[in-house]
Amino acid sequence: xxxxxxxxxxxxxxxxxVYDRLRGDIVDGELRPGARLRFDELKESYGVGLSxxxxxxxxLAAEKLVILEEHKGFRVxxxxxxxxxxxxxxRQEIESLAIRRAIERGDDQWESAVVATIHALGxxxxxxxxxxxxxxxxxRHRAFHDSLVAACDSPRLLLYRQQLTDxxxxxxxLSHHYSSSGRDHxxxxxxxxxxxxxxxADLANQLIRKHLLRTVEIILSGEDLQKTGFxx
Amino acid sequence: xxxxxxxxxxxxxxxxxVYDRLRGDIVDGELRPGARLRFDELKESYGVGLSxxxxxxxxLAAEKLVILEEHKGFRVxxxxxxxxxxxxxxRQEIESLAIRRAIERGDDQWESAVVATIHALGxxxxxxxxxxxxxxxxxRHRAFHDSLVAACDSPRLLLYRQQLTDxxxxxxxLSHHYSSSGRDHxxxxxxxxxxxxxxxADLANQLIRKHLLRTVEIILSGEDLQKTGFxx
DNA sequence: AAGATAGATATTTTCGAAAATCAATAATAA
DNA sequence: TTATTATTGATTTTCGAAAATATCTATCTT
Numbered sequence: 001x002x003x004x005x006x007x008x009x010x011x012x013x014x015x016x017x018v019y020d021r022l023r024g025d026i027v028d029g030e031l032r033p034g035a036r037l038r039f040d041e042l043k044e045s046y047g048v049g050l051s052x053x054x055x056x057x058x059x060l061a062a063e064k065l066v067i068l069e070e071h072k073g074f075r076v077x078x079x080x081x082x083x084x085x086x087x088x089x090x091r092q093e094i095e096s097l098a099i100r101r102a103i104e105r106g107d108d109q110w111e112s113a114v115v116a117t118i119h120a121l122g123x124x125x126x127x128x129x130x131x132x133x134x135x136x137x138x139x140r141h142r143a144f145h146d147s148l149v150a151a152c153d154s155p156r157l158l159l160y161r162q163q164l165t166d167x168x169x170x171x172x173x174l175s176h177h178y179s180s181s182g183r184d185h186x187x188x189x190x191x192x193x194x195x196x197x198x199x200x201a202d203l204a205n206q207l208i209r210k211h212l213l214r215t216v217e218i219i220l221s222g223e224d225l226q227k228t229g230f231x232x
Numbered sequence: 233x234x235x236x237x238x239x240x241x242x243x244x245x246x247x248x249x250v251y252d253r254l255r256g257d258i259v260d261g262e263l264r265p266g267a268r269l270r271f272d273e274l275k276e277s278y279g280v281g282l283s284x285x286x287x288x289x290x291x292l293a294a295e296k297l298v299i300l301e302e303h304k305g306f307r308v309x310x311x312x313x314x315x316x317x318x319x320x321x322x323r324q325e326i327e328s329l330a331i332r333r334a335i336e337r338g339d340d341q342w343e344s345a346v347v348a349t350i351h352a353l354g355x356x357x358x359x360x361x362x363x364x365x366x367x368x369x370x371x372r373h374r375a376f377h378d379s380l381v382a383a384c385d386s387p388r389l390l391l392y393r394q395q396l397t398d399x400x401x402x403x404x405x406l407s408h409h410y411s412s413s414g415r416d417h418x419x420x421x422x423x424x425x426x427x428x429x430x431x432x433a434d435l436a437n438q439l440i441r442k443h444l445l446r447t448v449e450i451i452l453s454g455e456d457l458q459k460t461g462f463x464x
Numbered sequence: 465a466a467g468a469t470a471g472a473t474a475t476t477t478t479c480g481a482a483a484a485t486c487a488a489t490a491a492t493a494a
Numbered sequence: 495t496t497a498t499t500a501t502t503g504a505t506t507t508t509c510g511a512a513a514a515t516a517t518c519t520a521t522c523t524t
Contacts, residue, residue, distance in 0.1 A: 013302050013477065015290075038505070049479045051283065054507090055290045058247075062294035064391075070245050071485050073506060083387075090388045093329060155315075156322045159296075160392060245507065270475070281509045286477090303515050305476060469522070477514070484507070492499070 014048050019056035021046060026065050026076055027166055029174045034231070037066065037074040063163050065170075080231040081220065084171055088216045091164050095212065096205040098149040098157050103201045106151030111197055117147040118193040126185050133179050144189060148196055172215065174229065177222025183214070246280050251288035253278060258297050258308055259398055261406045266463070269298065269306040295395050297402075312463040313452065316403055320448045323396050327444065328437040330381040330389050335433045338383030343429055349379040350425040358417055365411050376421060380428055404447065406461065409454025415446070 025031045042053050057074045060066040066074050102110070121140045128134045145165075152158060172178055188211050195204040219225065257263045274285050289306045292298045298306050334342070353372045360366045377397075384390060404410055420443050427436040451457065 011302070015477080016302065040505080050507095051286070051478050054283070054287055058287045058290045059294050062291050070243070070248065071506060072487095086386050086388055089386055090392075093325075097325060154318050154321055156318055156396075160322075164388075247507080272475080282477095283508050303476060304517095465524105467522105467524085470520090472517100472519080474517070475515080477512105479512075480510100482507105482509075484505105486503105486505075488501100488503080490499105490501075492497100494495100494497080 013052070015052035015055045018046050018048050018052050019059055022056050022060060023065060023166070026060070027170045027173065029170065031076045033076050033174070033229070034078040035076045037076065039073075063166070065166065078231045079171060079174065079225070079229060082232055084216060084219065087164065087167050087171070088212060090160075091168060091212050092209045094157065094161050094164055095149075096208050098152045098154075098161050099196065099204050099208055100201045101154060101157070102149045102151040103196060103199050103204065105153055110147075110151040113150060114144075114147045114193055114196060117144040118189060120144075121189060122186055127179060131179060133173075141185075144193070148192070168212075168215070171219055174225060175219040175222050176224045178215075178218055181218045181222075183218065188214070245284070247284035247287045250278050250280050250284050251291055254288050254292060255297060255398070258292070259402045259405065261402065263308045265308050265406070265461070266310040267308045269308065271305075295398070297398065310463045311403060311406065311457070311461060314464055316448060316451065319396065319399050319403070320444060322392075323400060323444050324441045326389065326393050326396055327381075328440050330384045330386075330393050331428065331436050331440055332433045333386060333389070334381045334383040335428060335431050335436065337385055342379075342383040345382060346376075346379045346425055346428060349376040350421060352376075353421060354418055359411060363411060365405075373417075376425070380424070400444075400447070403451055406457060407451040407454050408456045410447075410450055413450045413454075415450065420446070 022031070031037070037057065039050060039053060043049065046053065057066055057068070061068045061074065065077055067077055068074050117140065121137070121144045124134065124137045124140055126134060126137045126141075142165075149158065149161065188207070192204060192207045192211060195207055254263070263269070269289065271282060271285060275281065278285065289298055289300070293300045293306065297309050299309055300306050349372065353369070353376045356366065356369045356372055358366060358369045358373075374397075381390065381393065420439070424436060424439045424443060427439055
């Protein structure tokens with residue numbers, strides 16, 4: 001038995017690793033919407049060759065986080081009001097569907113996990129003293145929403161949900177305005193978890209739709225993306 | 233003006249072209265479920281180099297038509313009863329959602345197109361004299377279902393629908409049994425188009441779900457995949 | 465004989481260079 | 495001047511070879 005214990009970094013191919021980093025940088029808004037992605041620059045900044053870069057970008061293009069124009073190269077997917085509205089629509093449908101299915105199939109252990117994650121979420125303030133989103137809160141926030149659908153057993157539904165969440169996270173992080181909206185996350189999340197634990201699918205459905213809508217409303221009301229951010 | 237009139241084959245990159253061919257061969261069942269995809273063989277049969285092949289396979293992997301095991305290579309996605317059931321579930325949700333939205337937004341021109349495609353579909357028998365699915369019928373069948381959702385304006389919904397349709401087509405074509413089931417397609421399709429044109433979303437919803445379920449029932453009842461086809 | 469170890473082979477993954485395509489500029493003609 | 499055509503430079507796309515990893519077979523040990 002001579003396994004080097006997977007200190008990460010290896011076992012993974014370069015393509016998988018650069019895919020993760022690129023996706024992270026796009027979702028974090030580090031790579032701006034619409035920005036051209038030249039291979040010379042990417043080779044420089046990510047320290048890998050053409051092959052893994054092209055494959056990673058091809059994969060991201062399939063998820064629509066980047067777009068490929070043939071013979072012209074890759075760009076970070078632009079953002080627009082119409083795209084954000086489409087994203088909202090799909091998220092409302094997919095997320096409520098996943099929650100409904102989780103409520104149908106979830107067992108006691110699943111319920112307990114929901115209780116545990118909402119508790120952990122409540123123990124942490126969403127903003128740091130500097131007024132920015134707290135990374136630890138963000139992790140717990142994601143863990144909470146993931147726990148709601150953890151009992152959903154459809155691989156395809158969970159895959160689509162994951163992809164849509166990535167897109168939504170990007171919009172939220174690009175909206176600097178979002179963190180200063182004074183939104184009362186906790187009451188929304190508590191209502192949601194209560195409905196889920198009470199196995200009230202219709203109420204949970206209604207609450208998650210409102211929750212997602214509220215996020216988009218805040219993003220659209222902000223000044224920052226209003227000016228030059230959107231493509232439409 | 234010196235455009236060579238796009239005789240196809242060019243303008244498209246090699247990667248895009250080999251992607252189309254690979255996807256077609258997988259959906260047609262030419263490349264068997266679970267089959268290993270070795271680069272030496274693929275280079276031989278498709279006549280292209282490594283780079284476009286890897287990119288095409290990466291894209292197909294993102295759509296789950298092939299799977300990538302790191303350092304072990306690509307394989308055609310296996311088929312299984314559980315996957316087929318998951319596919320059915322998602323198709324029922326996505327397809328009915330798309331139809332509902334099309335009914336909400338479609339105009340007279342959209343209605344006319346539905347009438348035109350159901351008419352064209354009815355003029356053609358689904359089976360050839362040899363007892364196989366007629367390719368021309370298959371084109372019209374797809375055109376009919378596409379026309380139902382043509383007025384759906386959500387890019388994401390249509391993208392997911394397209395991907396799910398590819399997967400479903402593969403299962404159907406792998407089921408040799410399917411063509412000898414003596415299914416009465418036309419009455420199902422007519423009922424569906426009637427409901428859509430009457431703008432009865434609930435009825436259309438019910439009919440499309442039944443339509444998709446029936447397809448899976450036929451596939452699962454067949455002997456051919458029963459024996460060694462499925463992974464579970 | 466069963467299991468582990470090491471070497472050889474097959475295959476994937478990655479890099480660097482060549483070919484093809486696009487974009488921008490300069491030169492030419494109406 | 496305006497539009498069209500070459501020419502140059504930048505960039506993507508593709509190929510072929512090298513490096514890394516896995517798989518198979520034979521050998522050795524218990």
